Amino acid sequence: xxxxxxxxxxxxxxxxxxxxxxxxxxxxxxxxxxxxxxxxxxxxxxxxxxxxxxxxxxxxxxxxxxxxxxxxxxxxxxxxxxxxxxxxxxxxxxxxxxxxxxxxxxxxxxxxxx
Amino acid sequence: xxxxxxxxxxxxxxxxxxxxxxxxxxxxxxxxxxxxxxxxxxxxxxxxxxxxxxxxxxxxxxxxxxxxxxxxxxxxxxxxxxxxxxxxxxxxxxxxxxxxxxxxxxxxxxxxx
Numbered sequence: 001x002x003x004x005x006x007x008x009x010x011x012x013x014x015x016x017x018x019x020x021x022x023x024x025x026x027x028x029x030x031x032x033x034x035x036x037x038x039x040x041x042x043x044x045x046x047x048x049x050x051x052x053x054x055x056x057x058x059x060x061x062x063x064x065x066x067x068x069x070x071x072x073x074x075x076x077x078x079x080x081x082x083x084x085x086x087x088x089x090x091x092x093x094x095x096x097x098x099x100x101x102x103x104x105x106x107x108x109x110x111x112x113x114x
Numbered sequence: 115x116x117x118x119x120x121x122x123x124x125x126x127x128x129x130x131x132x133x134x135x136x137x138x139x140x141x142x143x144x145x146x147x148x149x150x151x152x153x154x155x156x157x158x159x160x161x162x163x164x165x166x167x168x169x170x171x172x173x174x175x176x177x178x179x180x181x182x183x184x185x186x187x188x189x190x191x192x193x194x195x196x197x198x199x200x201x202x203x204x205x206x207x208x209x210x211x212x213x214x215x216x217x218x219x220x221x222x223x224x225x226x227x
Contacts, residue, residue, distance in 0.1 A: 004156075033214045043202060045157070045218035091156050095214050100147065100170040102206075102216060104156030 002027045004092050004105035012111040013082055020067075021077045021108050023092030031097035034068065036077045039107075040088040048090070051075065053097075082112045116141060118207050118219035126225045127195050135190040135222045139207030145169075146188040147216060148180060151202040163188050164210050192224075200226045 004025045013019045036048040051059045051068050067076045092105040119138045145164045149157035159172035163182035177193045206216035
């Protein structure tokens with residue numbers, strides 16, 4: 001069975017600080033995609049960043065970057081220069097290549113304090 | 115360019131009733147997936163529709179059924195509602211060739227009393 005584990009239910013940092021959210025996953029497949037989604041209080045799930053498992057280079061999107069460790073099945077998200085608007089639930093997810101469904105973790109509630 | 119839209123926003127039903135939720139995909143998308151997100155949990159995959167047929171189904175009972183129309187919009191039907199069906203129901207659309215790029219709607223909050 002494919003599972004995603006986010007070990008940090010809640011995190012809180014000051015504005016402008018850097019924060020890292022952890023995620024581990026379990027799959028026997030070799031080809032898959034990994035994602036971080038953000039869900040603000042408005043409830044809309046927004047894609048933050050995507051990583052293809054076959055790519056060794058870590059994905060980056062502006063202030064967001066990932067540390068992908070395939071052998072360790074680890075996929076952490078780093079948010080640099082955090083902003084108040086980053087306050088949200090963050091979900092780690094993955095999808096087996098060729099499959100149709102996203103498998104999500106339980107989420108991490110991130111609060112950015114002024 | 116309209117994104118994924120869902121209706122209604124909120125819904126309150128009584129145990130045993132039936133409910134229909136609706137989703138319109140993002141323009142250019144042909145595939146619709148449905149997810150159930152219980153309070154404090156991550157979303158769980160219900161099923162996905164493409165070419166008006168169910169492509170894959172998650173671990174949900176037959177009380178959950180769906181439909182996709184020729185214009186790619188979709189409905190999620192839940193029969194014989196249980197208290198445990200209370201959740202946020204999310205619709206996501208994609209292009210079948212890039213199903214890993216799923217765009218989510220704002221969700222429908224269903225409360226069963």
